[in-house]
Amino acid sequence: MTSSRTWTTRPEAPGDAAAIHAINAAAFPTAAEADLVDALRADRDAWIPGLSLVAQAPDGTLVAHALLTRCHVAGRPALALAPCAVLPEYQGQGAGSAAVTAALDAARTAGERLVLVLGHADYYPRFGFVPASRWGIRAPFEVPDEAMMALVLDAVGPVPSGVIQYSSPFGS
Numbered sequence: 770m771t772s773s774r775t776w777t778t779r780p781e782a783p784g785d786a787a788a789i790h791a792i793n794a795a796a797f798p799t800a801a802e803a804d805l806v807d808a809l810r811a812d813r814d815a816w817i818p819g820l821s822l823v824a825q826a827p828d829g830t831l832v833a834h835a836l837l838t839r840c841h842v843a844g845r846p847a848l849a850l851a852p853c854a855v856l857p858e859y860q861g862q863g864a865g866s867a868a869v870t871a872a873l874d875a876a877r878t879a880g881e882r883l884v885l886v887l888g889h890a891d892y893y894p895r896f897g898f899v900p901a902s903r904w905g906i907r908a909p910f911e912v913p914d915e916a917m918m919a920l921v922l923d924a925v926g927p928v929p930s931g932v933i934q935y936s937s938p939f940g941s
């Protein structure tokens with residue numbers, strides 16, 4: 770468990786699923802991301818215990834969630850960071866950053882090498898993400914170049930390049 774001034778982060782625990790569903794349902798316009806999290810949790814090829822992280826407020830309320838699941842690049846294992854969500858009334862107060870940082874730290878500790886995210890090009894670079902195209906990594910669908918980003922956690926050895934293969938709950 771890690772504490773910032775305000776937020777405590779920890780891996781998802783048994784019993785957190787409903788609160789995590791609620792965070793994602795509230796943060797996004799539809800329940801699609803919340804349902805995606807549940808589908809990923811049920812997918813034994815995608816889900817990696819310990820890489821679903823939550824941030825909680827001092828009163829114990831779960832306010833943010835960041836999820837890393839298995840994907841592949843040209844057949845080599847990598848992680849997809851998706852989704853990241855914060856309860857609307859808690860956004861812009863560092864909870865999202867706390868959850869993402871905790872997730873990336875957990876991945877690094879687990880020996881993971883590469884994380885991919887499709888998201889806001891003005892948010893994820895603060896964690897070290899760069900355009901995935903710099904590593905020759907491409908999404909399997911059309912996206913603006915700057916929105917598909919990669920973070921190399923362990924620069925030892927070659928970084929795989931090629932097309933990202935998402936797990937089946939992502940539907941691609």
Ligand SMILES: CC(C)(COP(=O)(O)OP(=O)(O)OC[C@H]1O[C@@H](n2cnc3c(N)ncnc32)[C@H](O)[C@@H]1OP(=O)(O)O)[C@@H](O)C(=O)NCCC(=O)NCCS
Pocket residue numbers: 796797852853854855856859860861862863864865866867887888889891892
């Ligand atoms: C995006 C999100 C996860 C960020 O978490 P957060 O706790 O609100 O953000 P933090 O307080 O950690 O960081 C604040 C920074 O994020 C930026 N930010 C927040 N939402 C953003 C967005 N939608 N696009 C770009 N930047 C965003 C803020 O501008 C701020 O930047 P600054 O530090 O340069 O001023 C959260 O706002 C959220 O759940 N949004 C709705 C769902 C969503 O869009 N998820 C991401 C999908 S890629």
